[in-house]
Every structure is written in structure tokens, then in C-alpha cells.
Amino acid sequence: MRVLIVEDEVRLARNIATFLRERANYAVDVSADGEDGLHMATTNPYDLIILDLMLPKIDGWNVLRRLRAGGKDTPVLVLTARDATGDVVRGLEEGGDDYLTKPFEMAELAARCKALIRRGHGRAAPVLRIGPLDINTSARKVTLDGRVVALHAMEYRLLEYLAMRAGQIVSKGDILEHLYDFDTENFSNVVEVYVSSLRRKLDPTSRRRLIHTIRGAGYRLGDVEP
Amino acid sequence: MRPLTLKGRLSGLMALALALVITAFAIIVYQETKELFRKQADQSLTAMAGATDEVLRDSDASQWPAELSSLLPPGRHADILVRIWKDDADQAVYTSPRAAVDWKAAIASLPKPREGQSRFFSTSLGGQSYRGIWWRTASDRSINIMIAQTAKDFESELRELLGDLMWIGAAVIAAMVVVVILLVRIGLRPIHGAACQLVHIDAHNLADVAMAPQNVPGELTPFVESLRQMLNRLDEALRRQKAFIADASHELRTPVAVAKSTIQTTLAESRSADQYRQSLQETLEDLRRMEHLVDELLLLARLDEAADASPGQPVQLDHLLVELADSFSPPVAQSGGRLMCSISPAAVAGDYGQLARLFSNLLDNAWRHGPKGGTIYLTAEVQTDQVVVTVKDDGGHIPPEALSRLFERFFRVDGSRASSTGGAGLGLAIARQIVLRHGGTIQITSQPASGTQVLVTLPLTHIQDEAE
Numbered sequence: 001m002r003v004l005i006v007e008d009e010v011r012l013a014r015n016i017a018t019f020l021r022e023r024a025n026y027a028v029d030v031s032a033d034g035e036d037g038l039h040m041a042t043t044n045p046y047d048l049i050i051l052d053l054m055l056p057k058i059d060g061w062n063v064l065r066r067l068r069a070g071g072k073d074t075p076v077l078v079l080t081a082r083d084a085t086g087d088v089v090r091g092l093e094e095g096g097d098d099y100l101t102k103p104f105e106m107a108e109l110a111a112r113c114k115a116l117i118r119r120g121h122g123r124a125a126p127v128l129r130i131g132p133l134d135i136n137t138s139a140r141k142v143t144l145d146g147r148v149v150a151l152h153a154m155e156y157r158l159l160e161y162l163a164m165r166a167g168q169i170v171s172k173g174d175i176l177e178h179l180y181d182f183d184t185e186n187f188s189n190v191v192e193v194y195v196s197s198l199r200r201k202l203d204p205t206s207r208r209r210l211i212h213t214i215r216g217a218g219y220r221l222g223d224v225e226p
Numbered sequence: 227m228r229p230l231t232l233k234g235r236l237s238g239l240m241a242l243a244l245a246l247v248i249t250a251f252a253i254i255v256y257q258e259t260k261e262l263f264r265k266q267a268d269q270s271l272t273a274m275a276g277a278t279d280e281v282l283r284d285s286d287a288s289q290w291p292a293e294l295s296s297l298l299p300p301g302r303h304a305d306i307l308v309r310i311w312k313d314d315a316d317q318a319v320y321t322s323p324r325a326a327v328d329w330k331a332a333i334a335s336l337p338k339p340r341e342g343q344s345r346f347f348s349t350s351l352g353g354q355s356y357r358g359i360w361w362r363t364a365s366d367r368s369i370n371i372m373i374a375q376t377a378k379d380f381e382s383e384l385r386e387l388l389g390d391l392m393w394i395g396a397a398v399i400a401a402m403v404v405v406v407i408l409l410v411r412i413g414l415r416p417i418h419g420a421a422c423q424l425v426h427i428d429a430h431n432l433a434d435v436a437m438a439p440q441n442v443p444g445e446l447t448p449f450v451e452s453l454r455q456m457l458n459r460l461d462e463a464l465r466r467q468k469a470f471i472a473d474a475s476h477e478l479r480t481p482v483a484v485a486k487s488t489i490q491t492t493l494a495e496s497r498s499a500d501q502y503r504q505s506l507q508e509t510l511e512d513l514r515r516m517e518h519l520v521d522e523l524l525l526l527a528r529l530d531e532a533a534d535a536s537p538g539q540p541v542q543l544d545h546l547l548v549e550l551a552d553s554f555s556p557p558v559a560q561s562g563g564r565l566m567c568s569i570s571p572a573a574v575a576g577d578y579g580q581l582a583r584l585f586s587n588l589l590d591n592a593w594r595h596g597p598k599g600g601t602i603y604l605t606a607e608v609q610t611d612q613v614v615v616t617v618k619d620d621g622g623h624i625p626p627e628a629l630s631r632l633f634e635r636f637f638r639v640d641g642s643r644a645s646s647t648g649g650a651g652l653g654l655a656i657a658r659q660i661v662l663r664h665g666g667t668i669q670i671t672s673q674p675a676s677g678t679q680v681l682v683t684l685p686l687t688h689i690q691d692e693a694e
Contacts, residue, residue: 009480023494
């Protein structure tokens with residue numbers, strides 16, 4: 001999952017980014033003003049945008065309006081330092097999905113992010129179930145036939161993304177865009193590498209195929225959705 | 227003592243005025259009636275005296291008593307006294323039967339009319355009051371006729387009249403008081419209505435009260451209008467206060483949020499000693515920011531509190547500015563800029579600490595918002611009775627729409643609240659409050675070509691020589 005933080009309080013943005021990378025295993029990009037944030041939000045496929053309302057250049061409400069006017073459906077979590085209901089209401093009416101008032105608990109922020117991302121992918125349950133596979137997005141725990149599978153961060157990130165879109169064909173480009181932020185270097189066959197290591201851990205005997213390779217199109221977790 | 231209610235006052239005054247009018251009316255009626263009675267009595271006395279004179283002239287002296295008693299109205303002999311005498315004789319020619327009266331003393335006490343004339347008199351005879359006439363014939367006959375008629379009839383009638391007037395007057399006054407109280411109550415109903423509206427006013431609906439001046443009588447218009455204006459001013463002040471508190475809490479929330487996020491993120495995983503140290507340093511920085519903000523808020527509150535402060539001590543402004551310039555020069559030079567000063571000696575009355583804060587805020591602004599590596603000019607010159615201090619940078623530009631709002635609390639040109647540009651937007655608000663307290667003026671002009679200039683004027687004072 002990839003998240004964009006638009007917040008002019010640089011250290012707050014950096015702390016949120018660190019927390020989400022470490023505790024939620026998200027790829028996180030940071031922008032410090034409305035103009036840059038809007039540009040990043042429209043040119044990259046984020047799973048969630050965390051948006052401060054008081055921003056230099058373009059304020060948060062305007063960013064939201066233009067984002068929604070441009071047809072972007074990305075869930076937006078609004079941050080505000082004012083508890084004036086007017087600000088919050090305006091934020092939600094311009095297309096925000098949820099809000100948090102500063103100062104907030106980082107754990108709560110992370111929980112809201114997870115919930116918004118789930119909803120953004122049309123899922124309500126925190127545990128994604130694909131055949132014998134259970135992916136608990138809250139605890140970041142994967143079990144296969146009830147047995148815990150130990151995954152690396154990038155492996156989990158890939159599996160969570162595929163699971164969110166289970167039954168759909170996900171292109172390599174899509175996977176790359178949702179797994180990596182601008183700060184992280186990646187290499188050309190990174191997707192193949194992580195897909196094969198995931199396959200080894202989830203299906204060591206290759207008896208049941210959970211991750212399907214669709215030639216020339218990408219990958220699909222689980223069977224085709226009816 | 228509490229003043230009377232308006233209702234009581236109006237009712238009382240109107241009742242008093244009515245009582246005076248009615249009493250005056252009663253007195254006039256009484257006096258006029260008395261005068262009328264007297265005139266009637268005098269007419270009848272004149273008639274009687276004339277008739278008596280005719281009897282004396284036309285008939286023989288032996289017939290006088292019979293003739294004269296026939297003149298008197300029947301049954302009134304007891305009330306009318308008659309005495310007739312000649313000028314040269316003390317002895318009366320005729321005295322009415324019942325006149326057991328000391329005529330001599332009465333005659334001696336009365337002014338004597340001229341011959342051929344008559345004179346009316348009021349006197350007391352034998353313990354009763356009388357109205358009488360003294361009639362003197364011409365000198366050829368020199369006869370005096372004195373007729374006195376008791377006044378007790380009309381006196382008793384007058385007493386009766388007086389009694390009537392008094393109770394009727396009292397009844398009328400009492401009735402009028404009741405009517406007046408009712409009328410005043412009806413008349414003052416608009417005030418009562420306005421007061422009822424005021425009852426419902428509290429901090430939340432100050433400006434909502436429908437105190438339209440056109441809904442009250444003309445006399446109340448200035449009162450209601452000034453009340454309405456006062457309510458509006460209060461509402462405005464309250465609104466500003468609320469906005470200020472909201473802004474202040476917002477300003478405090480941001481550093482709290484940053485510090486909290488730093489601590490929670492750091493604690494989320496186990497970190498290296500360097501990372502912990504860095505987190506602590508960052509948190510300290512946030513705490514300093516909060517401390518600075520709280521200081522500024524307190525200073526503003528204190529400046530607001532004592533808007534009419536005493537003039538304070540004489541401050542040698544040039545010394546203060548030179549000291550400030552000395553402390554500002556090194557950091558400015560370090561960032562590649564320059565601070566140019568031209569300071570004339572000047573003394574102003576005020577608070578040294580506040581004046582230092584004022585000019586340090588202005589220099590700080592010029593340094594932070596002016597172009598990097600630019601020159602800051604600090605000048606102070608004396609113009610007649612004031613000193614003009616300017617702080618100018620050579621390139622920083624403030625858009626015109628922001629210029630008018632610069633002195634607002636928490637206003638920042640870039641609109642965001644990030645710490646990167648520095649303060650919380652209170653520096654100029656504080657500067658303005660300090661200037662106002664020192665009886666001065668402050669204005670800011672900004673041109674893209676020449677930069678931003680802040681111009682402060684302060685009234686001069688004279689430092690007394692220590693020798694004096």
C-alpha cells in the first residue's frame with residue numbers, strides 16, 4: 001500500500017511517514033505544500049492521502065476539491081489543528097473521508113489509515129480470506145491452513161496488495177507503483193523476485209497455485225472472481 | 227438611596243402638578259366668591275345708607291325711629307346696627323335698638339370719610355365681625371350715618387364653600403392620581419418591552435436582539451441605538467476573543483502534535499542511542515516553540531489588559547537601538563547580509579523591555595522575511611516632537627492584499643502555519659500594541675523594487691540633566 005502525506009509541518013510529516021512504514025508496512029511519500037501535494041496525488045496511484053488543511057500555496061480544501069474534480073477516488077484522511085466543526089465539515093464536504101484533530105495518537109492514525117485503505121478497496125473485514133490463506137491486515141499476520149507464515153516486509157506488502165485486489169489481474173506496473181515510494185530504490189525484476197519468494201513460502205510443494213501468473217498481463221491472487 | 231422608578235417619578239410629578247392646579251383653582255374660587263359676597267354686602271350697605279339719608283332729609287326727627295326701622299329688612303334687626311350723629315355732637319341722633327356697642331371706640335379707630343362721601347370698613351364690634359359703611363352728608367347738613375352689617379352669614383357660607391372645595395379637590399386629586407398611574411404605565415409600555423428583550427441577552431446572542439430603534443418611541447431612540455451599538459461592540463469583542471482563543475489553541479496544538487508524534491514514533495520501535503538523542507532534541511525544540519508562543523500570548527494579554535498605561539520612564543532610544551543592532555549584526559553577517567544603522571540621539575517615555583521587544587521583532591522580521599544576504603537598514607531621526615524609526619530591507623515584498631492584515635494576530639502572509647517561516651504571526655501584533663501603548667504610530671509599506679519598510683513614530687520626551 002502506498003500513502004501520500006501532505007503536511008507542511010515537516011517533522012510531523014516525517015514522523016507519520018516513519019510510523020506508517022514501520023508499523024503498517026506502507027510505502028509513504030511526503031509533500032510539504034498544497035501545490036506539490038496535488039501534483040503528486042494526481043500523478044501517482046496512492047491508496048490513501050493524509051492531507052493537512054492549512055497548507056502553503058494551495059490549502060487543503062482546495063487540494064481536495066481539485067482532486068475530486070479530477071476524478072480521483074483515493075481515500076483522504078484530513079488532518080486539522082482546529083476543532084472548529086466548520087473546518088471539519090468543509091473538509092468532509094469537499095470530498096474527505098475521515099478526519100483527525102491534532103494532536104492525535106499515532107496508533108489511532110495508523111488504524112484509521114488501515115480502515116480507509118480497506119474501504120478504498122471495497123473491503124470491510126480486517127482479515128482477508130483467500131482459500132486457505134488468512135491475511136490479518138490489522139496484525140499484519142498471515143496464516144496458511146491455520147499455521148503462521150513468516151514474511152519479510154516487502155513480501156507482506158506485496159501479498160497485502162494482491163489480497164486487496166484478490167481475483168483481479170494486477171499488472172507489474174501497478175504492483176511497482178503501490179509497493180515503492182520515491183525514496184526506495186527498486187530494481188527491474190523486483191516483482192518477479194518477490195512473487196517467487198512468496199510462492200515458495202505460501203506453496204512450498206507447488207501443489208496448489210495461489211498466485212497465478214497471467215502471461216503478458218500480470219498476476220492474480222486466488223481464483224477469478226465470479 | 228435608590229432613585230425612584232421612572233413610573234413612580236412620572237406619576238408623582240404629574241400628581242403633584244395636578245394637586246397644585248386643583249388647589250390653586252379652589253383658592254381662586256374661594257377668593258372670588260368672597261369678593262362677590264363683599265361686593266353684594268357693600269351694595270346693600272350703600273342702598274341702606276342712601277335710603278337712610280333720604281329719610282333724614284325728608285321727614286321729621288320724631289318719625290325717624292319708625293321710618294328707619296321700616297327701612298331695615300324684616301327679621302334682621304339683630305344683625306344690622308345703625309348710628310346717626312351730627313358732626314358737632316358726640317351724642318347720637320339715632321341708634322338702632324340692639325346696638326349695645328362701644329361706638330365711640332369704633333369711630334375713633336376708623337378713618338373719617340370726607341364730607342359728602344362714604345367709606346366702607348370691616349371691623350369687630352361687640353365681639354362680632356362686621357362690614358359697614360360710614361356715610362357723611364355734605365357740610366350743609368353734616369350728618370354721619372354709620373351702618374354695620376354682621377358678616378357671619380357669608381362667613382359661614384364661605385366656610386361651607388371651603389369645606390366643599392377641600393373634599394371635592396381631594397377626591398379629584400385622588401382620582402387623578404389613579405388615572406395618572408394608569409396612563410404612565412400605558413405610556414411606558416415600550417420601555418418595559420425593551421427591557422424584556424434585554425432580559426434574554428447573554429453572551430451567545432448579543433447581536434441577535436431585535437432592538438430596532440424604529441420600534442421604540444422617539445425619546446428612547448438614542449438610548450436604544452447606543453445600547454444596540456454597545457451590544458454590537460461587545461459581540462464583536464467577544465467574537466474576536468473567541469477567535470483569538472481558537473487561534474491560540476490551534477497554534478499550541480501544532481507543536482504538541484509534532485512533539486507527540488516524535489515521541490510515539492520513536493517509542494514504536496527500539497532505536498539507537500543517536501536516534502533517541504535526536505528525538506529528544508527535536509522534542510526540546512518543540513517545547514521551546516511552545517514556550518515562546520506562550521510567552522508571546524501572555525505578553526499580548528498583558529498589553530491588552532493595561533491599554534492606558536502610565537508614560538513610564540525616560541528611555542534613551544538611540545542607546546537601545548545601538549544595543550539591538552550590536553546583537554543582531556553577527557547573525558545577519560553570518561547569513562551573508564548586512565545591517566546598516568543611522569541613529570540620532572532621542573529619548574522617549576516608556577518601558578525599556580517593551581521598546582526593545584518592539585524593535586527586535588521588526589529587525590527579526592526584516593532578517594527572516596527579507597532576501598537572503600540582503601541589507602537591513604535601521605534609522606532613527608528626530609522630527610520636531612517625535613522620533614521616526616525605520617526598519618527596511620532591500621527586496622522583501624509583501625503583496626498589497628496581505629499588507630492591511632499584517633497586524634492581525636496569527637496572520638501570516640503564506641497562510642500556512644508551518645514553523646519553517648518562524649513565528650506564530652504574533653510579532654507584528656505585539657509590535658503594534660507596544661507602539662500604541664507608547665502613543666506612537668506604526669505603518670508598513672512594501673514595493674517589489676525597493677523592499678519592505680516599517681515606519682514607527684514615537685513622541686519625544688526630555689531626559690532631565692542629572693545636574694538639575
